Amino acid sequence: MKILENNICRIEYSSTLQEIAEATLKLLEKKIPEYEMYFDIKIEEKIKINYFDDLQEFRNFINNLRNNNSLPEYAKGTYDNDMVNCYIEKESQMERVYTASHELFHILYQKYILEKNNIDRVVWLDEGMAQLMSGEKEKLQDEEEFRKFYINAKKQTKTIPELGSLIHGQQFCNEKYNGYYLSYIAVRYLLEIIGKEELKKIISNAEKIKEYGNKIVIKSFNYYDKKYCNDDSFSDEINYLENLDFDSDSITLKGKK
Numbered sequence: 001m002k003i004l005e006n007n008i009c010r011i012e013y014s015s016t017l018q019e020i021a022e023a024t025l026k027l028l029e030k031k032i033p034e035y036e037m038y039f040d041i042k043i044e045e046k047i048k049i050n051y052f053d054d055l056q057e058f059r060n061f062i063n064n065l066r067n068n069n070s071l072p073e074y075a076k077g078t079y080d081n082d083m084v085n086c087y088i089e090k091e092s093q094m095e096r097v098y099t100a101s102h103e104l105f106h107i108l109y110q111k112y113i114l115e116k117n118n119i120d121r122v123v124w125l126d127e128g129m130a131q132l133m134s135g136e137k138e139k140l141q142d143e144e145e146f147r148k149f150y151i152n153a154k155k156q157t158k159t160i161p162e163l164g165s166l167i168h169g170q171q172f173c174n175e176k177y178n179g180y181y182l183s184y185i186a187v188r189y190l191l192e193i194i195g196k197e198e199l200k201k202i203i204s205n206a207e208k209i210k211e212y213g214n215k216i217v218i219k220s221f222n223y224y225d226k227k228y229c230n231d232d233s234f235s236d237e238i239n240y241l242e243n244l245d246f247d248s249d250s251i252t253l254k255g256k257k
């Protein structure tokens with residue numbers, strides 16, 4: 001493994017991954033101060049990143065750290081032991097530049113906010129915020145790009161899950177919905193309706209996370225349907241859900257009632 005480091009992070013990487021290693025160092029020089037400001041923290045220790053160009057080597061590394069085989073099949077990045085660990089395909093390495101800033105968001109959120117306030121991780125909020133803050137969805141700042149993203153994500157959603165109770169693994173991403181897309185839409189929706197400051201308060205408040213997380217997908221779909229496409233294909237479900245108690249299981253579209 002080769003090493004690239006400066007005073008804030010240290011990257012260990014397979015020699016074929018030089019390009020992404022250099023780009024990551026540059027991105028994190030920008031992101032780390034942003035995160036410090038956002039969480040109101042000062043990071044004392046160096047951020048450690050491990051990039052593997054071999055999938056099996058990556059999986060062995062993680063399973064070794066965990067002492068088990070709990071790594072999901074689809075996982076290409078983790079933040080075990082407060083390190084960013086990734087398998088990177090060398091041919092398309094630059095597509096993964098934002099993975100490190102995404103995982104780093106999870107690390108800092110867990111360590112400085114959740115653990116300090118004794119709050120359990122809520123996956124949709126953590127994943128949504130990581131996508132929002134990491135820079136990976138920068139393109140979607142453009143309204144028209146986001147509209148296209150939303151319509152596509154909705155099309156792929158066959159079942160509307162209750163995001164508040166979802167955990168990672170099969171439940172979060174499957175052929176019926178993509179939990180990452182839905183989480184991003186949910187956080188983006190919150191950002192639009194309550195603003196940046198209130199959203200910042202929510203992430204460290206378990207009660208509010210629960211309150212805002214109730215039926216978050218259906219609420220955000222409702223909001224963006226009105227805003228973008230006048231498409232009311234979920235309107236039956238919305239009416240139905242309006243009359244339901246919270247914490248119902250996931251609702252399968254079409255065919256329920």
Ligand SMILES: [Zn+2]
Pocket residue numbers: 102103106126127130
């Ligand atoms: Zn993530």
